[in-house]
Amino acid sequence: MVFDVLIVGGGVVGTAIFNKLVRIGKKVALIDKASDVATGASKANSGLVHSGYDPAPNSLKAKMNVRGSALFDALTKRLKVPFKRIGALVVGDDEKMIKNLYERGLQNGVKGLSILNRDEILKKVPNIADGNLVALYSKTAGVVSPYYLAISLADEGILNGGKVFLEEDLVNAEKEGEIFKITTKKNVFHAKNVVNSAGAGYNDVAKILGSETYPLSFRRGEYFVFGDTAPLNLKHTIFPLPTRLGKGVLVTPTIDGNYLVGPTSEDGDNITKTTYNGLNEIKAKASMILKNLNFKDAIREFSGVRVISGDDFIIEKSKKQAGVINLAGICSPGLSSAPAIAEYVTELLGYPLKEKEGLKELKDYTLLKNLPLKEQNAKIRENADYGEVVCKCEKITKGDIVDALNRPLKIRSVDGIKRRTNAGMGGCQGGFCFTKVVNLILKERKISYEEVLKENRGSFVALGNIREV
Ligand SMILES: Cc1cc2nc3c(=O)[nH]c(=O)nc-3n(C[C@H](O)[C@H](O)[C@H](O)COP(=O)(O)OP(=O)(O)OC[C@H]3O[C@@H](n4cnc5c(N)ncnc54)[C@H](O)[C@@H]3O)c2cc1C
Known part of the structure; x- marks a missing residue:
């Protein structure tokens, strides 16, 4: 069989693209080297659907984030994936920075933003630490399980005719006329187009495909997980003011009822590990935003690695290898953007977004x-x-x-x-x-x-x- 599209990489972005292309009626295969989907960055992040006030106006990140967030309600409802818009506060003492973020949010087209004073913050977050005098409140920010979303996107795609192949090691790619012949250690795939959505593995895949490589770097983020019995009394995501390295150490309820405290931002290799220094940094920074954190409530630590390509996502048609779509440096807000990236890639491939009739509905797997x-x-x-x-x-x-x-x-x-x-x-x-x-x-x-x-x-x-x- 010749697939219309072969996607390499089954993170939340690859599975969102897979799902969309299946739903518009294309013959699609997704391959991943791992034994499951969502084992890369998509399994180890904050699980936040950002509203979109943070990315620079007119950047691809801003456009994908705002559109992606808007698509989340219908998408998660259809897939029966739990999702809640719990709202987020960026807190600090720098009113000018908060106002700048607010203005940037308006420029990006984010709805539901407001600026809160200390009394208003206290009403929403009774345990806010001293010194946090002003906040940007973003009503539409939400939480989701990133891996459960990716799994459900893959499952619904399979149910409607898409094919997912796991434990596939890419060995070679060549073109027979207009058709790619992609060889793995187990299989040979033929496809008209290839989407490189391999996250940290992007450059390895690009080298095999003969498409562009980019200077990518890795930035690890470590976390504590607090159990659902931790007496935090927290209903919203709380961020500090952002820095050059990212959105900072946050505290948030998860969609499953636990709490996340983190992440750090440490440039280095693509290695997931937690460190003494990283965890101590979280303790110090998180205590500056919430008073009642007791790290004895932590039940686990973990880390995830962001793939960085400068200031913006790279999502484009390859100029070196016709038929290849490059997705590089899909760091935060990649989860929030995934449904919009899927639409964007569909259009880059030259396909209309309209979905076919008679699609099958995914079973309700509610626990x-x-x-x-x-x-x-x-x-x-x-x-x-x-x-x-x-x-x-x-x-x-x-x-x-x-x-x-x-x-x-x-x-x-x-x-x-x-x-x-x-x-x-x-x-x-x-x-x-x-x-x-x-x-x-x-x-x-x-x-x-x-x-x-x-x-x-x-x-x-x-x-x-x-x-x-
Ligand atoms: C610490 C941290 C916090 C974050 N917080 C948020 C957040 O709160 N909100 C948000 O919107 N975004 C967040 N992000 C960003 C978000 O997690 C990523 O943008 C998103 O998960 C990227 O998805 P992906 O599918 O591009 O990559 P990945 O999930 O990494 O998937 C890539 C896939 O490609 C596969 N692969 C790699 N090489 C090969 C190969 N050679 N052959 C076959 N398959 C291959 C891998 O096995 C993997 O499954 C965060 C990221 C990190 C690390």
């Missing part, structure tokens, strides 16, 4: 605990798996996990289940449910212990039996 009690009881009566709690901290049932394993994109990793159900994300961090999840993967996938992964290839949960069973 049992999030359903009204009456529906929970009905589901348990119908299928006892929903009455068996596997992850005690997050109250995730066997039925939820079996559903996740039977979603359109088939995965075999414990972390893949975690991203789909939150099993293992609570206070004990999988101490109780890890082996139970492994056993469910074995049963549903019909694979052996040695094939179950923690996350990516090589991260086996078991190497073999130590005695016959």
Whole structure:
């Protein structure tokens, strides 16, 4: 088969493009070197849908952010992905900077912005730290699970005829007339167009495709996760004033009820790790915006890596290799922009945005605990798996996990289940449910212990039996 488009990279941007192209009726394949979608920057970020006051006016970032944010309500409703516009405050003592941000927001076309004084801030954030006298309030800022969004975009695309291929190592690309022949270690793909959405792997892929490479740099961001029992009494995202390095160390509720505190901004390699210095920096900076942070409430630390290409996103048709679309340096606000980037790339490919008729709707995978009690009881009566709690901290049932394993994109990793159900994300961090999840993967996938992964290839949960069973 010759695909209309082959997308390399299944982060939130690649899956958004995949989903859109499938919905307009194109034959699309998405390949990723990882064992699941959303294992790059899209799994480790703040999960904020920014309203768009921060990027420079007229930049691609500003346009994509504002349009992307506007598309989130309908998109997440259609995919049944939880999304809430909880509002964000940028706090500080520099009224001039706050006014500048406000003006920039207006220029970018952001709705729902206002400037708050200390009393007004206190009404929204009773625990705001002293010294924060003025704030920009952005009513439309929201929170979403970035990986759950990417998974759902991929699943809906597959349901409607798109193909996703995981664990694909790109080896070669050549052109046979107008058609690309893309060779991986496992497969050969033929496609009329190729979209390079490989995030940190952009330049490696560009070299194989014969398209432009760019000077890219990496900037790590470390975080603390606080559990949902942390007594923060926080309803909005709180940012400090932005600096040259980014939006700064923020505190935010997540869509799942936990809290994130971070990220740092450290230039370096594409390596995810947390460090003593990074975590101490978060403690010091976050305490300048909220009074009641107790880092004993932290249940985990993690980090993600931003890919930077100067001041703006690069999204353009390759001049060196006709038929290739380059997406480089898709750092923040890439999550917020993803639905708009998908439209933009569709147009760059020369396709109309109009979607075809008769598209299939993604099943509702709402976790049992999030359903009204009456529906929970009905589901348990119908299928006892929903009455068996596997992850005690997050109250995730066997039925939820079996559903996740039977979603359109088939995965075999414990972390893949975690991203789909939150099993293992609570206070004990999988101490109780890890082996139970492994056993469910074995049963549903019909694979052996040695094939179950923690996350990516090589991260086996078991190497073999130590005695016959
Ligand atoms: C610390 C941090 C905080 C952030 N906070 C926010 C925020 O709150 N809001 C917001 O809007 N944005 C935020 N961002 C930015 C956002 O996370 C990114 O813009 C977005 O996730 C980028 O998505 P992507 O699909 O381009 O890249 P990725 O998610 O990195 O996906 C790239 C994919 O390409 C695959 N790949 C790489 N090389 C190859 C290869 N050779 N062959 C095949 N596949 C390959 C990878 O496996 C990966 O799946 C943040 C980023 C970071 C790091």
